[in-house]
Amino acid sequence: MPSLRERQTNFAAALLDVDGNADGRIAIYRNTVYANYRNALGATYRVVRQLVGVPFFHAAVDAYVQANPSAGGDLNVYGGSFGDYLATYPHAANLPYLPDVARLEWAIDEAGRAADLHGTPEALLAALGTIPAERITAQRFTLDPTCRFVASAYPVLRIWQVHQPGFEGDIAVQFGAATDRLLVRREAGAVVIERLAPGDLALLRALAGGDDLAAALDAAMTADPTFDLGTALRTSIANRTLAELRQ
Protein backbone atom coordinates (compact mmCIF):
# COMPACT_ATOMS: atom_id res chain seq x y z
CA MET A 1 0.00 0.00 0.00
CA PRO A 2 1.51 3.35 -1.01
CA SER A 3 2.07 5.97 1.67
CA LEU A 4 0.14 9.21 1.34
CA ARG A 5 3.30 10.92 0.15
CA GLU A 6 3.95 8.23 -2.46
CA ARG A 7 0.33 8.46 -3.61
CA GLN A 8 0.53 12.23 -4.00
CA THR A 9 3.89 12.04 -5.76
CA ASN A 10 2.58 9.42 -8.19
CA PHE A 11 -0.63 11.37 -8.76
CA ALA A 12 1.41 14.49 -9.55
CA ALA A 13 3.56 12.57 -12.02
CA ALA A 14 0.43 11.30 -13.77
CA LEU A 15 -0.97 14.85 -13.96
CA LEU A 16 2.22 15.98 -15.67
CA ASP A 17 2.25 13.05 -18.10
CA VAL A 18 0.70 15.01 -20.96
CA ASP A 19 1.01 12.06 -23.31
CA GLY A 20 -1.82 10.58 -21.28
CA ASN A 21 -0.56 7.10 -20.56
CA ALA A 22 -2.10 7.23 -17.13
CA ASP A 23 -5.56 6.20 -15.98
CA GLY A 24 -8.32 7.93 -17.94
CA ARG A 25 -9.79 9.41 -14.79
CA ILE A 26 -6.49 11.17 -14.10
CA ALA A 27 -7.00 12.87 -17.47
CA ILE A 28 -10.08 14.63 -16.04
CA TYR A 29 -7.90 16.21 -13.39
CA ARG A 30 -5.17 17.00 -15.92
CA ASN A 31 -7.70 18.80 -18.12
CA THR A 32 -9.05 20.79 -15.18
CA VAL A 33 -5.59 21.76 -13.98
CA TYR A 34 -4.52 23.07 -17.38
CA ALA A 35 -7.88 24.78 -17.94
CA ASN A 36 -7.45 26.60 -14.63
CA TYR A 37 -4.05 27.95 -15.69
CA ARG A 38 -5.30 28.91 -19.16
CA ASN A 39 -8.19 30.82 -17.61
CA ALA A 40 -6.09 32.47 -14.92
CA LEU A 41 -3.37 33.64 -17.30
CA GLY A 42 -5.99 34.51 -19.90
CA ALA A 43 -7.57 36.94 -17.44
CA THR A 44 -4.24 38.68 -16.89
CA TYR A 45 -2.79 38.48 -20.40
CA ARG A 46 -5.86 39.54 -22.37
CA VAL A 47 -3.99 41.48 -25.03
CA VAL A 48 -1.38 38.75 -25.52
CA ARG A 49 -4.24 36.31 -26.00
CA GLN A 50 -5.88 38.60 -28.56
CA LEU A 51 -2.61 39.10 -30.41
CA VAL A 52 -1.86 35.40 -30.84
CA GLY A 53 -5.34 33.85 -30.75
CA VAL A 54 -6.75 31.42 -28.23
CA PRO A 55 -5.24 28.11 -29.51
CA PHE A 56 -1.71 29.60 -29.66
CA PHE A 57 -2.20 31.21 -26.26
CA HIS A 58 -3.33 27.96 -24.66
CA ALA A 59 -0.37 26.08 -26.12
CA ALA A 60 1.99 28.77 -24.82
CA VAL A 61 0.40 28.67 -21.34
CA ASP A 62 0.63 24.88 -21.22
CA ALA A 63 4.32 25.03 -22.12
CA TYR A 64 4.91 27.81 -19.60
CA VAL A 65 3.20 25.85 -16.82
CA GLN A 66 5.42 22.85 -17.49
CA ALA A 67 8.57 24.97 -17.47
CA ASN A 68 7.55 27.25 -14.58
CA PRO A 69 5.31 25.32 -12.21
CA SER A 70 3.15 27.11 -9.70
CA ALA A 71 4.61 27.05 -6.20
CA GLY A 72 1.71 28.53 -4.25
CA GLY A 73 -2.00 28.23 -3.63
CA ASP A 74 -2.94 31.69 -4.87
CA LEU A 75 -3.45 31.63 -8.64
CA ASN A 76 -3.73 35.43 -8.68
CA VAL A 77 0.02 35.78 -8.23
CA TYR A 78 1.08 33.00 -10.61
CA GLY A 79 2.40 33.79 -14.07
CA GLY A 80 4.56 36.85 -13.52
CA SER A 81 7.40 35.45 -15.63
CA PHE A 82 5.20 34.68 -18.64
CA GLY A 83 6.69 37.65 -20.55
CA ASP A 84 10.22 36.37 -19.94
CA TYR A 85 9.10 32.92 -21.03
CA LEU A 86 7.58 34.26 -24.26
CA ALA A 87 10.94 35.85 -25.06
CA THR A 88 12.39 32.33 -25.20
CA TYR A 89 9.33 30.63 -26.75
CA PRO A 90 10.39 29.61 -30.26
CA HIS A 91 6.89 29.81 -31.73
CA ALA A 92 6.68 33.50 -30.77
CA ALA A 93 10.06 34.42 -32.24
CA ASN A 94 8.44 36.39 -35.07
CA LEU A 95 6.46 38.51 -32.57
CA PRO A 96 9.35 40.34 -30.86
CA TYR A 97 7.01 42.82 -29.10
CA LEU A 98 4.96 40.06 -27.49
CA PRO A 99 7.13 39.60 -24.33
CA ASP A 100 6.95 43.32 -23.56
CA VAL A 101 3.18 43.40 -24.05
CA ALA A 102 3.01 40.56 -21.51
CA ARG A 103 5.33 42.44 -19.13
CA LEU A 104 3.07 45.49 -19.40
CA GLU A 105 -0.02 43.40 -18.64
CA TRP A 106 1.69 41.86 -15.60
CA ALA A 107 2.76 45.34 -14.40
CA ILE A 108 -0.88 46.46 -14.69
CA ASP A 109 -2.00 43.37 -12.75
CA GLU A 110 0.54 43.97 -9.99
CA ALA A 111 -0.21 47.68 -9.77
CA GLY A 112 -3.87 46.81 -9.28
CA ARG A 113 -3.25 44.75 -6.16
CA ALA A 114 -0.17 46.36 -4.61
CA ALA A 115 -0.37 47.95 -1.19
CA ASP A 116 -2.27 51.18 -0.82
CA LEU A 117 -0.18 54.33 -0.73
CA HIS A 118 0.19 56.25 2.50
CA GLY A 119 1.74 59.66 2.72
CA THR A 120 0.95 62.87 0.87
CA PRO A 121 2.96 65.33 -1.23
CA GLU A 122 2.56 67.84 1.56
CA ALA A 123 4.06 65.49 4.14
CA LEU A 124 6.97 64.60 1.86
CA LEU A 125 7.69 68.27 1.10
CA ALA A 126 7.55 69.05 4.80
CA ALA A 127 9.98 66.21 5.54
CA LEU A 128 12.34 67.42 2.82
CA GLY A 129 12.13 70.92 4.27
CA THR A 130 13.71 69.69 7.49
CA ILE A 131 16.75 68.24 5.67
CA PRO A 132 19.86 70.49 5.58
CA ALA A 133 20.67 71.46 1.98
CA GLU A 134 24.01 69.64 2.00
CA ARG A 135 22.29 66.37 2.89
CA ILE A 136 19.52 66.46 0.28
CA THR A 137 21.44 64.40 -2.27
CA ALA A 138 22.07 61.68 0.33
CA GLN A 139 18.32 61.08 0.73
CA ARG A 140 16.62 57.90 -0.39
CA PHE A 141 12.93 57.65 -1.24
CA THR A 142 10.16 55.12 -0.96
CA LEU A 143 8.09 55.04 -4.12
CA ASP A 144 4.34 54.54 -4.30
CA PRO A 145 4.12 50.73 -3.82
CA THR A 146 1.96 50.43 -6.93
CA CYS A 147 4.72 51.78 -9.26
CA ARG A 148 6.03 49.46 -11.97
CA PHE A 149 8.30 50.30 -14.90
CA VAL A 150 8.20 48.83 -18.39
CA ALA A 151 10.77 49.81 -21.01
CA SER A 152 10.42 48.45 -24.52
CA ALA A 153 11.91 48.95 -27.96
CA TYR A 154 8.35 48.54 -29.29
CA PRO A 155 5.24 50.73 -29.03
CA VAL A 156 3.66 48.42 -26.45
CA LEU A 157 1.39 51.06 -24.90
CA ARG A 158 -0.19 51.78 -28.28
CA ILE A 159 -0.53 48.03 -28.94
CA TRP A 160 -2.18 47.62 -25.56
CA GLN A 161 -4.50 50.59 -26.05
CA VAL A 162 -5.90 49.54 -29.42
CA HIS A 163 -6.77 46.12 -27.96
CA GLN A 164 -8.80 47.46 -25.07
CA PRO A 165 -12.54 46.72 -25.06
CA GLY A 166 -14.42 49.67 -26.46
CA PHE A 167 -11.40 51.19 -28.25
CA GLU A 168 -12.61 53.20 -31.24
CA GLY A 169 -10.64 54.76 -34.02
CA ASP A 170 -7.58 53.91 -36.03
CA ILE A 171 -6.06 50.66 -34.78
CA ALA A 172 -2.85 51.04 -36.81
CA VAL A 173 0.36 50.76 -34.81
CA GLN A 174 3.48 52.51 -36.10
CA PHE A 175 6.49 50.33 -35.52
CA GLY A 176 9.98 51.79 -35.67
CA ALA A 177 8.78 54.98 -33.99
CA ALA A 178 9.74 55.97 -30.48
CA THR A 179 10.47 53.33 -27.87
CA ASP A 180 8.23 53.10 -24.82
CA ARG A 181 9.35 53.99 -21.30
CA LEU A 182 6.30 53.44 -19.13
CA LEU A 183 5.35 54.09 -15.54
CA VAL A 184 2.40 51.96 -14.41
CA ARG A 185 0.80 52.91 -11.10
CA ARG A 186 -2.51 53.21 -9.35
CA GLU A 187 -4.18 56.57 -8.86
CA ALA A 188 -7.49 56.95 -7.02
CA GLY A 189 -8.14 53.21 -7.28
CA ALA A 190 -7.50 52.91 -11.02
CA VAL A 191 -4.33 51.83 -12.82
CA VAL A 192 -2.82 54.58 -14.99
CA ILE A 193 0.00 54.27 -17.52
CA GLU A 194 2.24 57.21 -18.40
CA ARG A 195 5.14 57.64 -20.81
CA LEU A 196 8.33 58.84 -19.14
CA ALA A 197 11.27 60.78 -20.55
CA PRO A 198 14.56 58.83 -20.52
CA GLY A 199 15.96 60.82 -17.58
CA ASP A 200 12.82 60.41 -15.49
CA LEU A 201 12.79 56.65 -16.03
CA ALA A 202 16.46 56.40 -15.04
CA LEU A 203 15.93 58.57 -11.94
CA LEU A 204 12.85 56.73 -10.71
CA ARG A 205 14.27 53.27 -11.38
CA ALA A 206 17.42 54.16 -9.47
CA LEU A 207 15.41 55.54 -6.54
CA ALA A 208 13.12 52.51 -6.61
CA GLY A 209 16.22 50.33 -6.40
CA GLY A 210 17.33 52.13 -3.22
CA ASP A 211 19.93 54.53 -4.68
CA ASP A 212 20.34 57.88 -2.99
CA LEU A 213 19.41 61.02 -4.89
CA ALA A 214 23.01 61.69 -5.98
CA ALA A 215 23.37 58.26 -7.60
CA ALA A 216 19.90 58.50 -9.14
CA LEU A 217 20.78 61.90 -10.58
CA ASP A 218 23.94 60.42 -12.13
CA ALA A 219 21.82 57.72 -13.76
CA ALA A 220 19.36 60.31 -15.06
CA MET A 221 22.11 62.57 -16.46
CA THR A 222 23.67 59.57 -18.18
CA ALA A 223 20.34 58.78 -19.82
CA ASP A 224 19.67 62.40 -20.73
CA PRO A 225 22.35 65.11 -20.39
CA THR A 226 19.64 67.79 -20.42
CA PHE A 227 17.80 66.21 -17.47
CA ASP A 228 16.36 68.75 -15.01
CA LEU A 229 16.22 67.36 -11.48
CA GLY A 230 14.01 70.14 -10.06
CA THR A 231 11.26 69.59 -12.59
CA ALA A 232 11.44 65.81 -12.22
CA LEU A 233 11.20 65.96 -8.43
CA ARG A 234 8.33 68.43 -8.45
CA THR A 235 6.37 66.25 -10.87
CA SER A 236 7.07 62.97 -9.06
CA ILE A 237 6.24 64.39 -5.64
CA ALA A 238 3.05 66.07 -6.86
CA ASN A 239 1.73 62.90 -8.53
CA ARG A 240 2.82 60.82 -5.50
CA THR A 241 5.22 58.56 -7.39
CA LEU A 242 7.71 59.55 -4.70
CA ALA A 243 5.87 58.75 -1.49
CA GLU A 244 8.13 59.15 1.51
CA LEU A 245 11.73 59.57 2.62
CA ARG A 246 13.39 56.31 3.57
CA GLN A 247 14.59 56.24 7.13
Added chain:
Amino acid sequence: MNRSLPHSAGIGLRAPHVGHVLAQHPAVPWFEVHSENYFADGGPALAALDRVRADYPLSLHGVGLSLGSTDPLDLGHLARLRRLADRVLPARVSEHLCWSSVNGRHFNDLLPLPYTQEALDHVCARVAQVQDFLGREILVENVSSYLTFPEATIPEHEFVVAVATRTGCGLLVDVNNIYVNARNHGIDADAWLAAIPPAMVAEIHLAGFDASGPCLIDTHGAPVAPDVWALYGRALRRFGRVPTLIEWDTDIPEFAVLQREAATAQSYLEAGLAVAA
Protein backbone atom coordinates in the same frame (compact mmCIF):
# COMPACT_ATOMS: atom_id res chain seq x y z
CA MET B 1 -21.60 44.32 11.65
CA ASN B 2 -23.32 40.95 11.67
CA ARG B 3 -20.80 38.28 12.62
CA SER B 4 -22.85 35.12 12.08
CA LEU B 5 -24.32 33.65 8.92
CA PRO B 6 -28.10 33.92 8.67
CA HIS B 7 -29.88 30.60 8.23
CA SER B 8 -30.77 31.63 4.71
CA ALA B 9 -29.58 31.21 1.13
CA GLY B 10 -26.52 33.31 0.29
CA ILE B 11 -24.58 33.70 -2.93
CA GLY B 12 -20.92 33.12 -3.80
CA LEU B 13 -19.76 36.58 -4.87
CA ARG B 14 -17.41 36.64 -7.85
CA ALA B 15 -15.55 39.58 -9.40
CA PRO B 16 -17.99 40.19 -12.31
CA HIS B 17 -20.82 40.89 -9.85
CA VAL B 18 -19.11 43.03 -7.23
CA GLY B 19 -19.87 46.31 -9.00
CA HIS B 20 -23.52 45.35 -9.39
CA VAL B 21 -23.84 44.43 -5.72
CA LEU B 22 -22.26 47.68 -4.54
CA ALA B 23 -24.38 49.78 -6.89
CA GLN B 24 -27.73 48.01 -6.50
CA HIS B 25 -27.45 46.64 -2.99
CA PRO B 26 -29.59 43.57 -3.80
CA ALA B 27 -31.46 41.79 -1.04
CA VAL B 28 -29.10 38.86 -0.46
CA PRO B 29 -28.84 37.51 3.10
CA TRP B 30 -25.08 36.86 2.95
CA PHE B 31 -22.13 36.48 0.63
CA GLU B 32 -19.13 34.19 0.46
CA VAL B 33 -15.90 34.92 -1.43
CA HIS B 34 -12.83 32.88 -2.27
CA SER B 35 -10.22 33.90 0.28
CA GLU B 36 -7.29 33.89 -2.13
CA ASN B 37 -8.96 36.46 -4.38
CA TYR B 38 -8.47 38.98 -1.58
CA PHE B 39 -4.91 38.13 -0.50
CA ALA B 40 -3.68 41.33 -2.18
CA ASP B 41 -1.80 43.93 -0.13
CA GLY B 42 -4.24 46.65 -1.24
CA GLY B 43 -6.14 47.98 -4.18
CA PRO B 44 -9.69 48.46 -5.39
CA ALA B 45 -10.85 44.82 -5.13
CA LEU B 46 -10.00 44.68 -1.45
CA ALA B 47 -11.57 48.09 -0.88
CA ALA B 48 -14.74 46.83 -2.59
CA LEU B 49 -14.80 43.80 -0.30
CA ASP B 50 -14.66 46.13 2.69
CA ARG B 51 -17.78 47.86 1.36
CA VAL B 52 -19.56 44.55 0.77
CA ARG B 53 -18.62 43.48 4.29
CA ALA B 54 -20.05 46.70 5.74
CA ASP B 55 -23.48 45.78 4.37
CA TYR B 56 -23.64 41.96 4.36
CA PRO B 57 -22.54 39.02 6.50
CA LEU B 58 -19.51 37.46 4.83
CA SER B 59 -17.81 34.08 4.77
CA LEU B 60 -14.30 33.26 3.51
CA HIS B 61 -13.89 30.07 1.48
CA GLY B 62 -10.36 28.93 0.69
CA VAL B 63 -9.40 27.00 -2.42
CA GLY B 64 -5.61 26.96 -2.15
CA LEU B 65 -4.41 25.91 1.30
CA SER B 66 -3.65 22.32 0.22
CA LEU B 67 -4.84 21.05 3.59
CA GLY B 68 -4.18 17.38 2.80
CA SER B 69 -0.76 17.77 1.20
CA THR B 70 2.23 15.94 2.67
CA ASP B 71 4.30 19.08 2.04
CA PRO B 72 4.56 21.44 5.01
CA LEU B 73 1.67 23.86 5.40
CA ASP B 74 2.36 27.11 3.55
CA LEU B 75 2.67 29.51 6.47
CA GLY B 76 2.81 32.51 4.15
CA HIS B 77 -0.55 31.47 2.69
CA LEU B 78 -1.94 31.02 6.19
CA ALA B 79 -0.60 34.41 7.26
CA ARG B 80 -2.36 36.07 4.33
CA LEU B 81 -5.57 34.26 5.27
CA ARG B 82 -5.24 35.46 8.85
CA ARG B 83 -4.55 39.01 7.69
CA LEU B 84 -7.70 38.92 5.55
CA ALA B 85 -9.78 37.41 8.36
CA ASP B 86 -8.54 40.09 10.75
CA ARG B 87 -9.61 42.69 8.21
CA VAL B 88 -13.10 41.51 7.26
CA LEU B 89 -14.05 39.56 10.41
CA PRO B 90 -15.81 36.76 8.48
CA ALA B 91 -18.64 34.77 9.98
CA ARG B 92 -16.95 31.57 8.78
CA VAL B 93 -13.61 30.45 7.37
CA SER B 94 -13.68 27.23 5.36
CA GLU B 95 -11.37 25.02 3.29
CA HIS B 96 -11.54 21.75 1.36
CA LEU B 97 -10.72 18.19 2.42
CA CYS B 98 -8.26 17.73 -0.41
CA TRP B 99 -4.69 18.39 -1.46
CA SER B 100 -3.28 20.59 -4.23
CA SER B 101 0.50 20.41 -4.04
CA VAL B 102 3.38 18.02 -3.46
CA ASN B 103 7.17 18.27 -3.64
CA GLY B 104 6.89 22.04 -3.87
CA ARG B 105 4.74 21.96 -6.99
CA HIS B 106 1.23 23.37 -6.83
CA PHE B 107 -1.56 22.22 -9.14
CA ASN B 108 -4.08 24.81 -7.93
CA ASP B 109 -6.88 22.24 -8.06
CA LEU B 110 -8.87 20.26 -5.49
CA LEU B 111 -7.25 16.81 -5.70
CA PRO B 112 -8.73 13.80 -3.91
CA LEU B 113 -7.31 12.15 -0.81
CA PRO B 114 -7.14 8.39 -0.35
CA TYR B 115 -9.32 7.80 2.67
CA THR B 116 -6.83 5.86 4.78
CA GLN B 117 -5.95 5.97 8.46
CA GLU B 118 -2.67 7.70 7.54
CA ALA B 119 -4.51 10.39 5.57
CA LEU B 120 -7.00 10.86 8.40
CA ASP B 121 -4.26 11.32 11.00
CA HIS B 122 -2.44 13.70 8.67
CA VAL B 123 -5.48 15.81 7.83
CA CYS B 124 -6.52 16.03 11.49
CA ALA B 125 -3.07 17.31 12.45
CA ARG B 126 -3.22 19.88 9.66
CA VAL B 127 -6.72 21.09 10.55
CA ALA B 128 -5.58 21.48 14.15
CA GLN B 129 -2.52 23.43 12.98
CA VAL B 130 -4.69 25.76 10.89
CA GLN B 131 -7.17 26.31 13.70
CA ASP B 132 -4.33 27.08 16.12
CA PHE B 133 -2.78 29.51 13.66
CA LEU B 134 -6.04 31.31 12.93
CA GLY B 135 -7.25 31.15 16.49
CA ARG B 136 -10.69 29.97 15.39
CA GLU B 137 -12.68 26.94 14.34
CA ILE B 138 -12.74 26.34 10.60
CA LEU B 139 -15.20 24.42 8.43
CA VAL B 140 -13.99 21.68 6.10
CA GLU B 141 -15.82 20.75 2.90
CA ASN B 142 -16.21 17.38 1.20
CA VAL B 143 -15.02 17.56 -2.43
CA SER B 144 -16.13 15.96 -5.68
CA SER B 145 -13.86 13.24 -7.00
CA TYR B 146 -13.47 11.38 -10.26
CA LEU B 147 -11.54 8.39 -9.01
CA THR B 148 -11.04 6.35 -5.86
CA PHE B 149 -7.89 4.73 -4.52
CA PRO B 150 -7.40 1.00 -3.97
CA GLU B 151 -5.71 1.66 -0.61
CA ALA B 152 -8.75 3.58 0.73
CA THR B 153 -10.27 1.84 3.74
CA ILE B 154 -12.61 4.48 5.19
CA PRO B 155 -15.90 5.57 3.61
CA GLU B 156 -15.84 9.29 2.83
CA HIS B 157 -18.61 10.17 5.26
CA GLU B 158 -16.79 8.40 8.10
CA PHE B 159 -13.59 10.23 7.18
CA VAL B 160 -15.37 13.59 7.23
CA VAL B 161 -17.06 12.91 10.56
CA ALA B 162 -13.79 11.71 12.10
CA VAL B 163 -12.01 14.92 11.08
CA ALA B 164 -14.70 17.01 12.76
CA THR B 165 -14.83 14.79 15.85
CA ARG B 166 -11.08 14.80 16.38
CA THR B 167 -10.36 18.47 15.59
CA GLY B 168 -13.54 20.22 16.68
CA CYS B 169 -13.88 21.79 13.22
CA GLY B 170 -17.31 22.21 11.66
CA LEU B 171 -18.54 20.70 8.40
CA LEU B 172 -19.39 22.49 5.21
CA VAL B 173 -21.53 19.87 3.50
CA ASP B 174 -21.50 20.27 -0.28
CA VAL B 175 -24.68 18.46 -1.32
CA ASN B 176 -23.73 18.63 -5.00
CA ASN B 177 -20.39 16.96 -4.25
CA ILE B 178 -22.16 14.16 -2.37
CA TYR B 179 -24.40 13.64 -5.39
CA VAL B 180 -21.50 13.75 -7.86
CA ASN B 181 -19.52 11.21 -5.82
CA ALA B 182 -22.56 9.02 -5.35
CA ARG B 183 -23.03 8.86 -9.11
CA ASN B 184 -19.31 8.55 -9.89
CA HIS B 185 -18.50 5.91 -7.30
CA GLY B 186 -21.79 4.15 -6.73
CA ILE B 187 -22.18 5.17 -3.11
CA ASP B 188 -25.48 5.90 -1.34
CA ALA B 189 -25.97 9.65 -0.94
CA ASP B 190 -28.67 9.23 1.70
CA ALA B 191 -26.51 6.90 3.76
CA TRP B 192 -23.80 9.57 3.50
CA LEU B 193 -26.18 12.20 4.90
CA ALA B 194 -27.48 9.86 7.58
CA ALA B 195 -23.95 9.34 8.89
CA ILE B 196 -23.39 13.03 9.61
CA PRO B 197 -24.32 14.31 13.10
CA PRO B 198 -26.51 17.37 12.43
CA ALA B 199 -24.72 19.46 15.08
CA MET B 200 -21.52 19.32 13.01
CA VAL B 201 -23.08 20.93 9.93
CA ALA B 202 -22.55 24.69 9.83
CA GLU B 203 -23.01 25.41 6.14
CA ILE B 204 -24.24 23.80 2.92
CA HIS B 205 -23.02 24.41 -0.62
CA LEU B 206 -25.02 23.91 -3.82
CA ALA B 207 -23.74 24.14 -7.39
CA GLY B 208 -24.14 22.62 -10.83
CA PHE B 209 -22.16 19.83 -12.47
CA ASP B 210 -21.33 18.79 -16.02
CA ALA B 211 -22.75 15.44 -17.16
CA SER B 212 -21.46 15.39 -20.74
CA GLY B 213 -18.58 13.00 -20.09
CA PRO B 214 -18.09 9.52 -18.69
CA CYS B 215 -18.44 10.81 -15.13
CA LEU B 216 -20.03 13.84 -13.48
CA ILE B 217 -17.69 16.81 -13.16
CA ASP B 218 -18.13 19.48 -10.53
CA THR B 219 -17.78 22.51 -12.81
CA HIS B 220 -19.81 25.07 -10.82
CA GLY B 221 -20.94 26.12 -14.26
CA ALA B 222 -24.63 25.16 -14.39
CA PRO B 223 -27.86 25.41 -12.42
CA VAL B 224 -28.33 23.06 -9.47
CA ALA B 225 -29.65 19.77 -10.89
CA PRO B 226 -33.15 18.52 -9.95
CA ASP B 227 -31.74 15.43 -8.20
CA VAL B 228 -29.46 17.66 -6.16
CA TRP B 229 -32.38 19.88 -5.12
CA ALA B 230 -34.17 16.75 -3.96
CA LEU B 231 -31.10 15.60 -2.03
CA TYR B 232 -30.80 19.09 -0.53
CA GLY B 233 -34.40 18.84 0.70
CA ARG B 234 -33.58 15.55 2.41
CA ALA B 235 -30.38 17.10 3.86
CA LEU B 236 -32.41 19.93 5.39
CA ARG B 237 -34.85 17.46 6.92
CA ARG B 238 -31.90 15.84 8.66
CA PHE B 239 -29.75 18.88 9.48
CA GLY B 240 -32.39 21.56 10.04
CA ARG B 241 -32.17 25.07 8.67
CA VAL B 242 -28.49 25.44 7.68
CA PRO B 243 -27.00 28.53 5.96
CA THR B 244 -26.81 27.56 2.28
CA LEU B 245 -24.70 28.97 -0.52
CA ILE B 246 -25.19 29.00 -4.28
CA GLU B 247 -21.84 28.72 -6.09
CA TRP B 248 -21.18 29.44 -9.76
CA ASP B 249 -17.58 29.78 -10.98
CA THR B 250 -17.35 29.03 -14.69
CA ASP B 251 -19.47 30.62 -17.43
CA ILE B 252 -20.75 32.96 -14.71
CA PRO B 253 -24.26 34.15 -15.62
CA GLU B 254 -25.90 37.47 -14.80
CA PHE B 255 -26.53 38.07 -11.13
CA ALA B 256 -30.31 37.56 -11.46
CA VAL B 257 -29.71 33.90 -12.34
CA LEU B 258 -27.86 33.39 -9.07
CA GLN B 259 -30.63 35.19 -7.21
CA ARG B 260 -33.19 32.81 -8.72
CA GLU B 261 -31.11 29.81 -7.61
CA ALA B 262 -30.81 31.31 -4.13
CA ALA B 263 -34.58 31.94 -4.07
CA THR B 264 -35.17 28.25 -4.79
CA ALA B 265 -32.83 27.30 -1.95
CA GLN B 266 -34.63 29.77 0.28
CA SER B 267 -37.97 28.11 -0.51
CA TYR B 268 -36.50 24.76 0.57
CA LEU B 269 -35.19 26.33 3.78
CA GLU B 270 -38.61 27.82 4.55
CA ALA B 271 -40.45 24.63 3.66
CA GLY B 272 -38.28 22.85 6.17
CA LEU B 273 -39.15 25.46 8.75
CA ALA B 274 -42.85 24.99 8.03
CA VAL B 275 -42.52 21.23 8.51
CA ALA B 276 -40.62 21.78 11.74
CA ALA B 277 -43.31 24.18 13.02
